[in-house]
Amino acid sequence: MQKKYQAIVIGSTGLVGKALVNQLCQDERYESITCLVRAPLANVDYHDPMQKIKALVIDFDALQDYQGYFSVDHVYCCLGTTLKSAGSKRAFRRVDFEFVHVCAQLARAQRAKSFVWISSLGADAKSKNFYLRVKGELENAILTMPQLSNAAAVRPPLLDGVRKEHRPGEAFALKVLKILGPIMKGPLEKYRPVRPAQVAHQMIGLQVF
Incomplete structure (x- = not known):
């Protein structure tokens, strides 16, 4: 009998998070997907015919209190914000560094098989x-x-x-890159915009089964 896997997704309401959860719902290797969220999920955004999703509204400032939920095979972290949305550099770092780092620590403490998260092209300390x-x-x-x-x-x-949310700067950059897409080859190809589903698929491919 094929082993069934359990996953936890942190940040399941963003572009990649939604795509990821939907792909996990369709993936026969998974039997359950726990989603840690700030607010209840909108069912219309997810196709879950096998009822794999278990959503839990939590306080992200107290992530450690939910350590037991990280006792799964695979941990996916899709948390992320923008400077504008966060309101300050400190608040941005709180989400994009501290929360994700705590998730990694909890995955380690619960001995999850693997931990995959979203960084960014060009990430450099x-x-x-x-x-x-x-x-x-x-x-x-x-x-x-x-x-x-x-x-x-x-x-x-x-x-x-x-x-x-409306991101005018990002929308403009996306429009320009789409126009330039056909000539972005070789070293420039990695800068082409990607669909959230592509990123989600890549994340699943990085897990250890």
Whole structure:
């Protein structure tokens, strides 16, 4: 009999998070998907005919209190915000570094088989760009964490998807990159916008089965 896997998804309401949960629902290898969320999930966003999703509304400032839920095979972390949405560099770092780092620590404590999270193309701890520097610092912190089995980060470029919040700068960049797409080849190909489903698929592919 084929082994069935259990997963936990942190950040299941964003572009990649939704795509990921929907793909996990259709993946016969998984029997349950626990989603830690700030607010109840909108059922219309998810196709879950086998009723695999178990959503739990939590206080992210007290992530440690939910350590037991990380006792699964695979941990997926799709948490992320923007400087504008966060309101300050400190608040941004709280979400994009501290929360994700705590999730990695909890995955290690519960001996999850693997931990996969979303970083960013260009992540570099020495970058002058604050966003990329935080992402790079997080990669260094997680990938050097002792006794954390099979940790891996995906580094997507700009995401091509419909967001609830309006991001004018991102929308403009996306429009330009779509126009330039056909000539972005070779070293430039990695900068082409990607669909959230592509990132989700990559994340699943990085897990250990």
